[in-house]
Structure formats: structure tokens, C-alpha cells
Amino acid sequence: MWKLTRPDNRHDKLVRDNLLDLEDHDLVRIESVREDQRQVWVLTRRGHGEAKDLLEPKGIRVSVLRKQEYAPDIGELLGTGxxxxxxxxxxxxxxxxxxxxxxxxxxxxxxxxxxxxxxxxxxxxxxxxxxxxxxxxxxxxxxxxxxxxxxxxxxxxxxxxxxxxxxxxxxxxxxxxxxxxxxxxxxxxxxxxxxxxxxxxxxxxxxxxxxxxxxxxxxxxxxxxxxxxxxxxxxxxxxxxxxxxxxxxxxxxxxxxxxxxxxxxxxxxxxxxxxxxxxxxxxxxxxxxxxxxxxxxGDVLFRDQEARADAEEKQRRVAEREAQRPVCKRCGRKFTDQRWEETTAHRTAWSAGDVSVCGTCYADDVAREEAAEAARLQAAAPPQSEDDPEPGRGRGWIRRRA
The missing domain is CATH 3.40.1350 (Trna Endonuclease; Chain: A, domain 1)
Incomplete structure (x- = not known):
């Protein structure tokens, strides 16, 4: 108790005087004397009971009572080992x-x-x-x-x-x-x-x-x-x-x-x-x-390393994907994600036209095809006479007169 309550005090007189006073009231007793002549004090049964009443209601656990027992053959105090x-x-x-x-x-x-x-x-x-x-x-x-x-x-x-x-x-x-x-x-x-x-x-x-x-x-x-x-x-x-x-x-x-x-x-x-x-x-x-x-x-370093490794893995995958991105054979530009998907997805590849050209070149191809088709249709239509009335006008007059 002296070491615990007065760790910086080199003299134990105050603690010793208090222990002697407690001994007078049958609350503590000397159990043994160490080689350095310091005494080992323990609670008596009465002192143990009072300590429990004082400390345990405050949530402080009291150690087990050290019973004062003696060896029957030599009379030496037991439990001091x-x-x-x-x-x-x-x-x-x-x-x-x-x-x-x-x-x-x-x-x-x-x-x-x-x-x-x-x-x-x-x-x-x-x-x-x-x-x-x-x-x-x-x-x-x-x-x-x-x-x-x-x-x-x-x-x-x-x-x-x-x-x-x-x-x-x-x-x-x-x-x-x-x-x-x-x-x-x-x-x-x-x-x-x-x-x-x-x-x-x-x-x-x-x-x-x-x-x-x-x-x-x-x-x-x-x-x-x-x-x-x-x-x-x-x-x-x-x-x-x-x-x-x-x-x-x-x-x-x-x-x-x-x-x-x-x-x-x-x-x-x-x-x-x-x-x-x-x-x-x-x-x-x-x-x-x-x-x-x-x-x-430990875990903090693990989370940091895993996040860093995850970011590096994502960058690596992006780089690998970019290295595989197709290049237009006509203009030399890289495919957009949309054009890349159009030329590779089964549901759209059949209608993507020339899959070796980018989206812009493909749009130009579509525009040329539409213009050529419009010209073909116009060339195939019969010529219209200048004397013919406007379509539908003559028939309309006759119906109204009738």
C-alpha cells in the first residue's frame, strides 16, 4: 500500500503509523517479514469485511481474505509463499x-x-x-x-x-x-x-x-x-x-x-x-x-495500401483499354466509346457499316449514301408538263359545278 499510495515517498513512516493504528483496532496484521526487513501486512477477517463494505459498493473489488492458518506439525504460518x-x-x-x-x-x-x-x-x-x-x-x-x-x-x-x-x-x-x-x-x-x-x-x-x-x-x-x-x-x-x-x-x-x-x-x-x-x-x-x-x-496501413493498389489497378486497366482502342483507317482518329461499342457489340455490329472507320467517317458515308439515293429517285421520276394544271384543281371545280 505504501508503494501504491506514496510511490515517490522514500520513507514509509506515515503508512506504518496508520497500519499500527489499524492493527490496534484488529483490522490488519503482519503476515511476514521480507529479507529486506520490510513487513507484509494483510487484512484481518474484520478488516476484510469493513473493506468490502467500503469499497465494493463503489465498484472496487477486494481481494480474497488471507486466512491465518498454521502447519499442524511445525506450527509455521501457511500461505506466505x-x-x-x-x-x-x-x-x-x-x-x-x-x-x-x-x-x-x-x-x-x-x-x-x-x-x-x-x-x-x-x-x-x-x-x-x-x-x-x-x-x-x-x-x-x-x-x-x-x-x-x-x-x-x-x-x-x-x-x-x-x-x-x-x-x-x-x-x-x-x-x-x-x-x-x-x-x-x-x-x-x-x-x-x-x-x-x-x-x-x-x-x-x-x-x-x-x-x-x-x-x-x-x-x-x-x-x-x-x-x-x-x-x-x-x-x-x-x-x-x-x-x-x-x-x-x-x-x-x-x-x-x-x-x-x-x-x-x-x-x-x-x-x-x-x-x-x-x-x-x-x-x-x-x-x-x-x-x-x-x-x-496494421489495418490503417492496409486500407491505405489497398486503396492505392486499387487506384493503380484502375489506371492500368484504363491504359490497357486505351492501347486496344481502334484507330480509323481513313482519318487516323481513335474511335469514341460509342463507336467502339457499335462496331463490337453483336446487337449493333451488323448495322455499323464499315467497322474500320470512326463514327465521323461513318456519318459521312451515311450522308453520301443518302444524297446518292435522293439523286437516283429524282432522276427516275417522270417529267411534269408545264400546261398541266396544278394537281387536283380541275377535278375540284367540276365537282363543285355538278
Whole structure:
């Protein structure tokens, strides 16, 4: 609590005095003393009850009561084996809070994620800091007490949990997912279980996971990260986009991946959680947290590249069409689209005349033909006598007189 509430205070006298006062009221107790002589305090049953009454109505979850149990044979206090781990978790939360990543009461620990087979994968720490650009992130704090492949198994479980459907999912969606193993990838994230639990991440993919290593050597961290990167590639690595313009697309599809970042508690304490101390699996070098979580080569780049490739493809097709456009054998001008269609379409080609000439030349041909036909008709008509009355006039007079 001292590290979380007073991260910049090097002296814990104020916190210690308050803990002693709470101890006098049977609200807290000392569970153990660490190697550096710092004391680990926990809530008593009475203190745990009061904390729940105070915090849970405000939406703040209280951890499980640490019962005071002793080994029957040696009388040693049980349940203290995770003290160093719990301290590392609290220290990580304190460093995140000091960097402005989450409010001190916004952290949650030991949050369970139930898989389809009933196994519950518990996150050491859950951070929700939308103001800092991290709407949600799951953290695993490892003091190198676990094998690297155990961490890969945890990553796999988070990936599997992100692919589950809620119990009230629609029948059509359930049938689709049951039809084949990868069908869930065609179900939008908004219809999956994880979106009922956590807010949208603001980025592609599933809920990001951070591995924070503490109390270990750089060599061990490097070896563990190498195993995570290689053995866990299926779960964190992006894929190629399925696109017609495959060669023009270098963007990567992060839609089904778990973004994974790694750092050490020592780096967080030395440089701060807002510094460039986070490394994203699949990348080299360290970045700030939000930059590490962002996907500059993701969907935004894909849309841009696809739009550019689409425009270039249209230009190429136009150029190819222009190269094929017929040229009038008489005047040398290119056919218009209308004349080109007239000479090639089955419904109009039979009446298009000379299909080797353009529309203008064809119109001249039609005009000449019409003029020649008019001259022929005029030449074939009998000559009219000058003495003949106008047609119809004489007959009209006779009828009126009769």
C-alpha cells in the first residue's frame, strides 16, 4: 500500500503509523517479514469485511481474505509463499500508477478467465487506463519461478479465452463456430465473450498481455522472451492480409492476435512505466507502452495500401483499354466509346457499316449514301408538263359545278 499510495515517498513512516493504528483496532496484521526487513501486512477477517463494505459498493473489488492458518506439525504460518510475488505485483501497480497509467484504486488482481474446459486462468494484475491510451491490459508478474513454457501456456489460454462466445450467443453464430475450428475468426469481436468483460482496446486484436519479470537476471529474461517469441508465435504473431493485391500489401493482420509486451520491474522502477522500457514480441528495441501496443503496420496501413493498389489497378486497366482502342483507317482518329461499342457489340455490329472507320467517317458515308439515293429517285421520276394544271384543281371545280 505504501508503494501504491506514496510511490515517490522514500520513507514509509506515515503508512506504518496508520497500519499500527489499524492493527490496534484488529483490522490488519503482519503476515511476514521480507529479507529486506520490510513487513507484509494483510487484512484481518474484520478488516476484510469493513473493506468490502467500503469499497465494493463503489465498484472496487477486494481481494480474497488471507486466512491465518498454521502447519499442524511445525506450527509455521501457511500461505506466505506468495509474499514476494505479491510484493512484485504491488510494486508493478505502483510504477504504473506513478506514470499515470491507471488510478490507484483501479487495479484488480487475480482476475479469473474461465476457459471452455473449466480451467480458470488468473491474471496477476488487470489495468484499465483509457486516459493513458490503455483501455485494458492483463499483466503476468514472473520472478522466474515458472518455466518459460509455462508462460507460453498462459499466453495460449488468454488467446483461447479471447476466442470464446458468450453463453447467450445466437444459434447461427454457435453453429458457425462449431462447423470448423477457425470459424470464430469470422465472428466480430463485439460478439465474443471478452467484450462482455472488458472494454474495446482501441486497437486490432485481443486483450493485450504484458509479462513483467522481477528479481532475475537479464540473461534469464532474454532466454524466456526468446521462448515466448518462438513457441508462442501462433498466439501473438499477425498474419498476412487476404487481398487481391497480395504483392502490394505489406500491412499485417493483427485481428486474431494477442498483443504481447515485456519489460522488467527494475526497468519500471529506474526509468518509469511511461518510458521506452516495453518491447513488443516480434519487434526489436524498446518503446513506450502505447507505441508498443499500437500497430502502425496494421489495418490503417492496409486500407491505405489497398486503396492505392486499387487506384493503380484502375489506371492500368484504363491504359490497357486505351492501347486496344481502334484507330480509323481513313482519318487516323481513335474511335469514341460509342463507336467502339457499335462496331463490337453483336446487337449493333451488323448495322455499323464499315467497322474500320470512326463514327465521323461513318456519318459521312451515311450522308453520301443518302444524297446518292435522293439523286437516283429524282432522276427516275417522270417529267411534269408545264400546261398541266396544278394537281387536283380541275377535278375540284367540276365537282363543285355538278
Amino acid at each position: 506468495y509474499d514476494d510475488h505479491a510484493a512484485a505485483v504491488t510494486s508493478t501497480a505502483a510504477e504504473l500508477h506513478r506514470a499515470g497509467i491507471e488510478h490507484r484504486l483501479g487495479f484488480q488482481t487475480e482476475i479469473g478467465h474461465r476457459l471452455a474446459d473449466g480451467y480458470v486462468q488468473r491474471a496477476d494484475l488487470v489495468v484499465r487506463a483509457p486516459e493513458a491510451g490503455v483501455p485494458v491490459m492483463l499483466l503476468e508478474i514472473d520472478r522466474r519461478t515458472e518455466d518459460a513454457h509455462d508462460l507460453v501456456a498462459k499466453l495460449r489460454r488468454y488467446w483461447e479465452w479471447g476466442r470464446l462466445l458468450p453463453k447467450d450467443a445466437g444459434k447461427h453464430t454457435v453453429d458457425l463456430v462449431r462447423s470448423r475450428p477457425d470459424a470464430i475468426e469470422h465472428v466480430d469481436h463485439e460478439q465474443r465473450l471478452w467484450r462482455r468483460v472488458y472494454p474495446p482496446t482501441g486497437r486490432e486484436g485481443l486483450v493485450p498481455v504484458a509479462f513483467v519479470f522481477a528479481d532475475t537476471t537479464e540473461e534469464k529474461v532474454a532466454n524466456t522472451v526468446a521462448v515466448l517469441e518462438e513457441a508462442g508465435r501462433r498466439y501473438w504473431a499477425p498474419r498476412r492480409y487476404e487481398s487481391y493485391y497480395r504483392e502490394a500489401i505489406t500491412a499485417k493482420d493483427y485481428g486474431q492476435a494477442v498483443p504481447v509486451v515485456v519489460t522488467t520491474l527494475e526497468q519500471l522502477q529506474e526509468h518509469g512505466a511511461d518510458a521506452a522500457v516495453w518491447r513488443r514480441l516480434g519487434r526489436t528495441g524498446e518503446q513506450t507502452l502505447t507505441v508498443a501496443l499500437d500497430n502502425p503496420d
